[in-house]
Amino acid sequence: MLLIGLTGSIATGKSTCSTILSSPPFSLPIIDADHLSRSAVTPTTPLGKRGYKAIIRYFGPSTPELLLPPDPETGIAYINRPALGRRVFGTDPQRVKDRAVLNKIVHPIVMKMTLKAIVKHWWEGHWAVVLDVPLLFESGFDLLCGGVIVVGLKDQEVQIERLLARDREGGGGGGMTRDDAEGRVKSQMSVAEKVERVESCWDGKGRRRGFVVWNDGSREELKGQLEDVVGRLKKGRGAVYTGFGRWFLPWGVWRVVVIILGNWWRRRRFLNEQRRMKAKI
Numbered sequence: 001m002l003l004i005g006l007t008g009s010i011a012t013g014k015s016t017c018s019t020i021l022s023s024p025p026f027s028l029p030i031i032d033a034d035h036l037s038r039s040a041v042t043p044t045t046p047l048g049k050r051g052y053k054a055i056i057r058y059f060g061p062s063t064p065e066l067l068l069p070p071d072p073e074t075g076i077a078y079i080n081r082p083a084l085g086r087r088v089f090g091t092d093p094q095r096v097k098d099r100a101v102l103n104k105i106v107h108p109i110v111m112k113m114t115l116k117a118i119v120k121h122w123w124e125g126h127w128a129v130v131l132d133v134p135l136l137f138e139s140g141f142d143l144l145c146g147g148v149i150v151v152g153l154k155d156q157e158v159q160i161e162r163l164l165a166r167d168r169e170g171g172g173g174g175g176m177t178r179d180d181a182e183g184r185v186k187s188q189m190s191v192a193e194k195v196e197r198v199e200s201c202w203d204g205k206g207r208r209r210g211f212v213v214w215n216d217g218s219r220e221e222l223k224g225q226l227e228d229v230v231g232r233l234k235k236g237r238g239a240v241y242t243g244f245g246r247w248f249l250p251w252g253v254w255r256v257v258v259i260i261l262g263n264w265w266r267r268r269r270f271l272n273e274q275r276r277m278k279a280k281i
């Protein structure tokens, strides 16, 4: 089974790509890290309870509005996500520190949930699964992937506009300001850096494994690009490839080890090169 990492900056169109990839003709299963990160802090499951308590312990004393009023039916006071977002998104040192703490609480839980979901889809016998992870490179999830798709926008203004429009039309209830939106964009690795990663680590000699799809145009254009990318990734990965890894376990495990080591080696080479360039400047 091929793991396809899907990433990009905030509001560049990852969920839009996931929706396309989960529908015919692709019909691929999607593991959505944003969705899992919500379960990771919802106190109705054992793992979620752990994340929920850790967030209240660290952020509670300094964030009065951290919890929403208790749900009338269940009595549970859920995390107030916009309030927590205001605490952690942005570039000033306190926010950067708080974001690192939040990531340290949530990411290991998301990692466990993701691994569980991967095993489930592998057992079901899919030829590929899409890992929709905004922080794919930052969190190290990319090490597991046999292919990567970065969704980019060439114009950052379109990104901010789409983020604000989505907030107005539903998602965040319209409370997001332009400053908030810019803070969120700056809280992540830039699109340019992600594109550079793909070109350096995922697009070397031999079979092409890394792709950038640009989403400045229409959704139809995006779908056309995805058709091309998935077609290339699927070439040579038919039923035999899928079944063999499942039924001949040592071969499947060996493939995973080769993929992780290869990705780790290419990432190390890229980061060393980046360090050398920075030192020269």
Ligand SMILES: CC(C)(COP(=O)(O)OP(=O)(O)OC[C@H]1O[C@@H](n2cnc3c(N)ncnc32)[C@H](O)[C@@H]1O)[C@@H](O)C(=O)NCCC(=O)NCCS
Pocket: 009, 010, 011, 033, 034, 037, 081, 082, 084, 085, 088, 099, 102, 103, 106, 107, 110, 133, 134, 135, 184, 187, 188
């Ligand atoms: C801060 C939180 C509560 C804000 O919740 P909210 O519902 O407003 O946003 P949501 O979770 O839908 O995220 C929206 C987008 O923000 C960006 N984002 C989320 N978390 C982070 C982060 N830690 N660093 C940088 N960008 C992030 C992503 O592009 C994501 O797609 C939430 O984002 C969170 O718990 N983040 C930490 C977990 C995390 O890293 N999630 C990303 C997937 S692993």
Ligand SMILES: Nc1ncnc2c1ncn2[C@@H]1O[C@H](COP(=O)(O)OP(=O)(O)OP(=O)(O)O)[C@@H](O)[C@H]1O
Pocket: 008, 009, 010, 011, 012, 013, 014, 015, 016, 017, 034, 134, 162, 163, 165, 166, 215, 216, 217, 218, 219, 222
């Ligand atoms: N090609 C497009 N044309 C117009 N609007 C689009 C296009 N692609 C996506 N959008 C809109 O832009 C907004 C952001 O897209 P989407 O939610 O897919 O981004 P995302 O990368 O998943 O965001 P996040 O990082 O917050 O998870 C949504 O409101 C979506 O409907």
